[in-house]
Amino acid sequence: MFTGLIEEVGTVRGRTDADGAAVLSVAATTVTTDLREGDSVAVAGVCLTVTALDGAGFTADVMPETLRRTTLGTLTPGRGVNLERALAAGGRLGGHLVQGHVDGVGTVHARRPGPRWDEVDVSVPAPLARYVAEKGSVTVEGVSLTVTAAREDSFGVALIPTTLGATTLGTLAVGDPVNLEVDVLAKYVERLLGVGGAS
Known part of the structure; x- marks a missing residue:
């Protein structure tokens, strides 16, 4: 669950396509301070699961359905993307209830x-x-x-x-x-x- 309050604008570092899916690499600093592998992060409003972290950002898998139904299928290196970590229990709900499931x-x-x-x-x-x-x-x-x-x-x-x-x-x-x-x-x-x- 997210709130729609963006924490930072990350930058697409790269995208690798395979079998209709993709691995997206995003440069970020703020959202990665306490992210772990397996955590959820909203990328341009799409809930993705972090698969790896490094000193410059994170990577996430993007399934074929997500590539077809969102703007993530058009992302190229250098593109800015809005980033938000999942809402922590007890956190402030300053925006509204956002699932990260693009309609x-x-x-x-x-x-x-x-x-x-x-x-x-x-x-x-x-x-x-x-x-x-x-x-x-x-x-x-x-x-x-x-x-x-x-x-x-x-x-x-x-x-x-x-x-x-x-x-x-x-x-x-x-x-x-x-x-x-x-x-x-x-x-x-x-x-x-x-x-x-x-x-």
Whole structure:
């Protein structure tokens, strides 16, 4: 479980592909201070298991399903990625409940710079749009954000200076793909009520 509060932006050191899967190597300093092999870490919003650690960062296996359904399949060396360690028991839940299970990939549709913030519109795959509500929570590239507008095929968010400076969202351009995780509580409510075509 994560909170969507990014601890640092790591850098992809390398990626080795084999049999449809991949081994991802990420340079990091903050998140590795107490990581161990087998621990979970969110990389661009995707929960991965640490398989090895060294003085410069960590490696993790990425399964074929993850490569197909997230932006991790497009990562190349030198690319920045948002990183967050799993929430420790008793820790502060400053964002919202984030699983690191990406629901789909959206696209940056528009970006409007403000005096100290940016307003960003993100397209959302049709099956996910019903889970996005104005003033609700959504995760974009692992970042917990509040929805400022919810539409049939997109939603809006406002990026404060801290988010612009401390995450990869500050460098996103129109057309860039982004990992999306909708609020898990909305999915459970739908499932329990038996509405919305849930399966």
